[in-house]
Every structure is written in C-alpha cells, then in structure tokens.
Amino acid sequence: MGKVWSFLFLLVPVLGVGLFAWAPSNGFWLPRDISKHGWQIDHLFNFILVLTGVVFAATEGLLFWFLWRYDAKTNRTPVKYMHGSHNLEVIWTILPAATLLFIAIYQMNAWADVKMRKPKDMPPTVEVTARQFEWRLRYPGPDGKLGTPDDIHHVNDLHIPVDEEVLVQLESMDVLHDFFLPNLRIKQDAVPGMSIPVWFRATDTGTYDLVCAELCGWGHYKMKGRLTIESRASFDQWLAKMGAEEQATQEPAAAESEDSQ
Amino acid sequence: MTIAARSDRRLATCALLALGAMAIAGGCSTQVDPPQFRMNMQDILQEAVESHSPDEFRVVGNEEESDKEDKLANIAKLETLTTLTVAAFGEPNEPYLLPEVRWNAEEKKGLDFKKITMAAGPTGGDDAKKQLGLFRQHCVHCHGVTGDGAGPTAAFLNPHPRDYRRGTFKFKSTGFNDKPTTADLKRTLIDGIPGTAMPSFALLPADQIEALVEYVKYLSIRGETERNMAGALFLQDEEIEATRAGILEGYLQPIVDQWAAAEEAVVRPTERPETSTPEELASSIEEGRKLFFNKDAQCTKCHGPTGLGDGNDGMAEKLYDVWNEKKTADDLARWLLPKQELRPRNLRMGIYRGGGRPLDIYRRIHAGIPGTPMPGAGPQPGKKETFTPEQIWHLVDYVRSLPYENASEPAEGQTHVAAAHSLSN
Numbered sequence: 001m002g003k004v005w006s007f008l009f010l011l012v013p014v015l016g017v018g019l020f021a022w023a024p025s026n027g028f029w030l031p032r033d034i035s036k037h038g039w040q041i042d043h044l045f046n047f048i049l050v051l052t053g054v055v056f057a058a059t060e061g062l063l064f065w066f067l068w069r070y071d072a073k074t075n076r077t078p079v080k081y082m083h084g085s086h087n088l089e090v091i092w093t094i095l096p097a098a099t100l101l102f103i104a105i106y107q108m109n110a111w112a113d114v115k116m117r118k119p120k121d122m123p124p125t126v127e128v129t130a131r132q133f134e135w136r137l138r139y140p141g142p143d144g145k146l147g148t149p150d151d152i153h154h155v156n157d158l159h160i161p162v163d164e165e166v167l168v169q170l171e172s173m174d175v176l177h178d179f180f181l182p183n184l185r186i187k188q189d190a191v192p193g194m195s196i197p198v199w200f201r202a203t204d205t206g207t208y209d210l211v212c213a214e215l216c217g218w219g220h221y222k223m224k225g226r227l228t229i230e231s232r233a234s235f236d237q238w239l240a241k242m243g244a245e246e247q248a249t250q251e252p253a254a255a256e257s258e259d260s261q
Numbered sequence: 262m263t264i265a266a267r268s269d270r271r272l273a274t275c276a277l278l279a280l281g282a283m284a285i286a287g288g289c290s291t292q293v294d295p296p297q298f299r300m301n302m303q304d305i306l307q308e309a310v311e312s313h314s315p316d317e318f319r320v321v322g323n324e325e326e327s328d329k330e331d332k333l334a335n336i337a338k339l340e341t342l343t344t345l346t347v348a349a350f351g352e353p354n355e356p357y358l359l360p361e362v363r364w365n366a367e368e369k370k371g372l373d374f375k376k377i378t379m380a381a382g383p384t385g386g387d388d389a390k391k392q393l394g395l396f397r398q399h400c401v402h403c404h405g406v407t408g409d410g411a412g413p414t415a416a417f418l419n420p421h422p423r424d425y426r427r428g429t430f431k432f433k434s435t436g437f438n439d440k441p442t443t444a445d446l447k448r449t450l451i452d453g454i455p456g457t458a459m460p461s462f463a464l465l466p467a468d469q470i471e472a473l474v475e476y477v478k479y480l481s482i483r484g485e486t487e488r489n490m491a492g493a494l495f496l497q498d499e500e501i502e503a504t505r506a507g508i509l510e511g512y513l514q515p516i517v518d519q520w521a522a523a524e525e526a527v528v529r530p531t532e533r534p535e536t537s538t539p540e541e542l543a544s545s546i547e548e549g550r551k552l553f554f555n556k557d558a559q560c561t562k563c564h565g566p567t568g569l570g571d572g573n574d575g576m577a578e579k580l581y582d583v584w585n586e587k588k589t590a591d592d593l594a595r596w597l598l599p600k601q602e603l604r605p606r607n608l609r610m611g612i613y614r615g616g617g618r619p620l621d622i623y624r625r626i627h628a629g630i631p632g633t634p635m636p637g638a639g640p641q642p643g644k645k646e647t648f649t650p651e652q653i654w655h656l657v658d659y660v661r662s663l664p665y666e667n668a669s670e671p672a673e674g675q676t677h678v679a680a681a682h683s684l685s686n
Contacts, residue, residue: 132458132460133460134453134460134461136455147665148665149661149662149665153617155452155453155455155461155463156461156463156464157463157464218402218414219460222399222460224464225464226464245618246617246618247618247619248618248619248620249530249532249533249618249619249620249623250529250530250532250620251434251527251529251620
C-alpha cells in the first residue's frame with residue numbers, strides 16, 4: 001500500500017475533527033437557541049457528538065496504525081490467521097450496548113419535557129394546519145376557544161408571545177409535513193388525521209424561520225413560514241388587528257392603496 | 262495480466278474519456294430554445310374548423326382540392342395571428358408593450374413595463390442582485406409560460422390552475438363583468454386560495470408581489486387580445502388591420518381600458534345591519550336562512566338544503582365552469598387539460614376561496630363568481646336584483662354561521678325542508 005496511503009487515511013480523522021473545531025466560530029453551527037428546553041436538546045447533541053467523535057477518531061487512528069504498521073513493503077512476516085477472540089467480541093458487544101442503554105436513560109427527561117409533559121389545562125395558543133405548500137394558522141378569538149365564529153385565520157406568518165408557554169395544535173390537510181422551528185429546537189411531524197400538541201416557551205423576541213422538514217411534494221422547498229416572537233402586549237395587539245380585519249364589512253381605507261404586509 | 266484483460270481496461274479508459282468529453286462538450290454547447298407563448302384558441306378552433314386540431318391543420322396533405330384551399334387560408338390566418346401578437350406583446354424572454362398601453366399616471370391606466378420585465382424571463386438576478394424571472398420561479402409550473410393554467414403540475418390539480426387568457430377572474434371586489442383590481446390580485450397572492458392548490462406568497466417582498474401581479478395582468482391582456490383576434494379571424498371571418506392602430510383600437514385598448522375601469526368598479530356594500538348583540542345576530546341569521554331557501558335565490562339548487570354543496574349530486578346535468586364547459590368527450594385530445602366537473606362550495610367547511618371576511622362573502626353573493634354558474638344576487642347593470650343589500654347581509658350572516666352549526670341537528674327554527682334533507686342523508 002505504501003506509507004503515503006496511510007497518511008491519506010489519517011487525513012480523514014484530522015480533517016473531520018478539524019472541520020468541527022473550525023465550524024462553530026465561523027457561523028456553521030446550530031442556530032441560536034431561544035427556547036427554555038433547548039439547552040437539553042443541545043446538550044444531548046453535544047454529548048453524543050463528543051462520544052461519537054472520540055470513537056470516530058480512535059477507529060480512524062487504529063485504521064491508520066494498521067496501514068502503517070503492516071505495510072506490505074516493510075512488513076515481511078507472513079500473515080497468521082486466527083479464529084477470533086472471544087474476549088474481544090464480548091467487549092465490543094457489551095461496551096456499545098451499555099453506552100446505548102446509558103444514552104437511552106440519560107435522554108429520557110429531555111424527551112419527556114418536549115413530548116410528554118404537556119402543559120396542563122391550557123387551551124391551544126394556535127392551531128397550525130400544514131398543507132401543500134403553506135402553513136394555515138387559526139388563533140382562538142376573544143372567547144379563547146378554537147372552532148367558534150370569532151376564530152382568527154392567517155397564513156404562513158406565525159406570531160407567538162415571548163416568555164410564555166405556547167401550545168400549538170398541529171394538523172395536516174393532505175400529506176406528512178414537519179413543523180420545524182430551528183431556533184426553538186422544535187421538530188414535529190404533522191400527520192393527516194391526527195391533532196398533535198406541540199409546546200414550548202420562547203425566551204427572546206425577533207423573527208425566525210418556520211420550515212417544513214419532511215419532504216411533502218414538489219413544492220416542499222418553498223413551504224416556508226415566518227415566526228415572530230413578541231411581547232404579550234404587541235402579540236395581543238397584532239391578534240386584535242387580525243381579528244378586526246377578519247370581521248371587516250367595509251374595505252379598510254389603508255388596504256386599498258397599499259397593503260402588502 | 263492477459264492481453265484480453267489489458268485491452269478491456271484500455272477500452273474502458275477510452276470510453277470514460279469519451280463520456281467525459283461528451284459531457285463537457287454537451288454542457289457547453291447545448292442551447293435550449295427560448296420558450297414561446299402557446300396558441301390560445303382551442304375553443305375558437307373547435308367551432309371554426311370542426312375536426313382539426315391546431316397541429317393537424319398546419320399540415321397540408323392529400324385532401325380534396327377545395328379542402329386544401331381552406332387549409333391554406335387557415336394557415337395564413339394563424340400566421341397573421343402569431344405575427345400580430347408577437348408584435349404587440351413580444352416573447353416570454355423578451356416581453357414588449359406598445360407605448361400606448363404602458364402605465365400612464367395621468368389617466369391611471371396601462372401596465373407598468375418595468376414591473377413586467379422584473380417578473381418575466383428566465384429565473385435569476387441582475388447585477389444588483391435584484392430577483393428577476395419571478396413568474397418562472399413561483400408560478401410557471403402550474404400556470405404555464407403562457408398563463409394558460411396548463412403548466413406541468415396542472416393536470417394533477419383540482420381545480421385546474423387559473424387560465425388567465427379569458428380575462429375572467431373568480432375572486433375579486435368588483436362586479437360580475439368587471440376585471441379584478443390590482444389590490445384583488447395582490448390579495449390572492451398574499452392570502453393564497455384555501456381549498457385549491459394556490460398557496461400563499463405572503464412572505465415575498467412587496468415589490469416582487471407587485472411585479473407578479475403586473476405580469477399576471479400582462480398575460481391576461483395578451484391572452485384575451487389574442488383570443489379576440491382569433492375569434493375575429495376564424496369565427497367572424499374578419500380581416501384584421503395589421504397596423505399598430507388597428508390592433509390598438511380594435512383589440513388591445515378596450516381590454517386595457519376594462520382593467521383600468523375595474524379600479525373604479527369596486528363593490529362597496531351598504532352598512533351592515535346591526536348585529537352586535539347575540540339576539541340581533543340570531544335574528545339576522547334566521548332572516549338569512551329564510552332567504553337561503555327562497556325560490557328566487559336558488560341557493561339550495563347547487564349548495565343543497567344543508568349547504569353541503571351537494572345540491573347537484575345525482576343530477577344528470579353536471580356543472581362546469583367556462584374553462585371546461587366546451588370540452589367534449591370525443592375531442593379531449595385537443596385540450597391541454599382533461600375536463601373537470603365543478604363542485605358547488607360546501608358552505609360548512611369554513612374554507613372560503615375568495616376570503617372569509619363578511620365583506621368577501623357579501624361581494625361573492627352580490628356579484629356572483631364569474632366563469633361559474635354562481636350568479637350575482639345584488640343589483641347589477643342590465644339585471645334585476647334578487648336581493649337588497651340588507652338581505653345579502655342576512656345571507657352573509659347565515660352562510661358564516663353554517664360551519665358552526667351541526668348539519669344533522671339543525672338549530673331550532675330551521676325549515677322542515679332542511680330538516681327532512683338531513684334526515685334522509
């Protein structure tokens with residue numbers, strides 16, 4: 001094989017680890033976390049990344065060492081075949097199994113927070129209905145209930161209040177979609193025929209992405225919405241404005257000349 | 262290594278090199294023909310030259326001498342039509358507008374050519390990174406290069422995407438026979454059309470939305486002009502004066518004027534009767550319910566006594582819109598899209614294609630939905646009104662209450678007709 005080849009193989013772990021060391025400080029890393037529970041997700045991500053990183057580097061290092069040490073040009077000792085090592089096999093079965101079991105237990109609390117401990121006695125803040133290729137939104141009107149005549153309908157432009165528990169009722173009109181809020185570390189499939197609760201608490205205001213993360217058809221790439229996180233006061237104000245627009249019986253004066261959001 | 266194996270390897274290397282060279286050469290020299298606007302005349306041709314498809318009658322073969330003359334005449338007409346429309350509107354990659362129909366701020370009419378060039382042409386950006394070719398980026402796969410509603414994805418959709426070329430638009434704030442306003446088209450783009458495949462483009466920058474709206478108007482005006490000229494040539498057997506003035510005065514200007522007039526034709530309803538208390542609202546809904554079953558209104562004929570849109574179910578005569586009604590079983594091949602039946606709206610879904618505001622539903626009932634059998638009930642030029650504005654408001658309240666009322670347990674006071682119908686279902 002030649003020693004040059006061994007070095008080429010060594011490049012894989014060196015470049016691989018180097019890329020990950022370089023990326024965070026150059027803008028290629030997780031989007032800014034603005035959720036209350038997000039640190040748990042990020043922590044698990046980092047933990048698993050380091051764990052697999054160490055295994056990756058060790059495996060690649062071993063591969064390099066074998067290539068180097070047993071290069072045919074310098075190593076003239078004939079190959080000896082062996083049946084296998086019982087001890088080694090026990091070790092490399094039990095070690096990964098124990099690691100996986102540990103991760104399975106270690107992540108349970110994060111999973112429960114995001115998927116199981118639904119906030120109690122809370123009406124949905126908004127109903128999000130995914131559809132090829134847009135997000136249809138329905139907010140409860142002044143009566144606080146969904147499915148009544150004062151519901152407020154909107155599309156693609158999701159507003160939520162900051163520093164408050166938000167409960168999204170997620171549905172799909174046609175096929176599988178996925179409600180993905182990268183900054184809130186929320187990713188949940190929308191399944192036709194199911195109404196799935198999604199909850200989170202945002203910790204900062206601003207506008208962020210809402211994207212579809214499940215290939216849902218040819219227009220999947222354009223199924224993009226905008227998430228606006230704002231103070232309770234301005235959220236209420238926005239909602240009241242949308243509600244008033246929806247009950248309009250006359251053309252609003254401003255809308256006729258210039259209304260394009 | 263055997264000689265055979267070595268030559269095999271050499272062969273493989275050669276083949277690889279050749280493939281690579283072909284790929285490079287192909288990548289550099291392939292020239293795709295620029296897209297063309299598609300002829301807009303299926304239905305006109307169908308009446309004019311019964312059995313010929315557009316492609317068929319371009320070929321002159323071994324038919325009878327007299328037929329041959331007809332064919333040659335038709336080919337000449339087709340050429341005139343193409344020349345004139347290209348002269349007046351240009352090509353998809355290079356749109357053109359006669360100066361007379363460009364935006365005139367004083368008269369407030371015409372099309373903004375700058376916006377049109379922003380939306381037309383191939384997708385991409387200019388040097389200043391301004392997004393160009395918007396129509397092909399966002400709309401073309403459904404509405405087609407020509408705006409004929411027959412893009413590659415159109416056949417899979419129900420309803421088919423809008424064919425702009427008739428100049429008929431369903432959801433607008435103006436009267437039945439008027440064009441939509443710019444604000445109407447903008448609203449359609451921003452809100453999308455729920456219940457159809459038209460998505461919302463709410464997050465596009467305002468200037469891009471405006472460019473797209475202007476381009477839709479351009480395609481519509483182009484299509485309608487071409488259609489009217491085709492009608493004159495083939496149906497009325499008229500000559501078209503092939504001058505700028507001939508096209509402008511005879512065909513183009515009247516259509517542009519209609520678009521300008523639409524801005525002044527917005528339906529502004531009278532003040533809605535007071536419905537602020539639940540009692541007032543309930544009585545308005547009750548009034549509306551009576552009107553819904555009114556014989557003159559014929560709402561139930563299509564929408565059904567329960568408003569489920571099933572009034573026409575099981576009837577021999579199906580409903581079609583103007584884009585589909587002329588298609589017949591034996592000539593479907595000449596149409597770009599299959600024939601599609603029209604479903605009256607299910608009023609209990611709470612999904613309103615033209616918008617769910619009371620104002621939108623008022624306008625739907627007042628002006629009807631052009632291109633479909635939904636008539637306008639309000640006063641309109643040349644037509645007696647079915648309902649007064651106040652009655653329309655009651656109907657609006659009734660229609661808006663339907664999604665929240667259980668169809669199988671009608672509220673008290675519902676007519677026995679509806680009750681009976683819901684029982685028999």
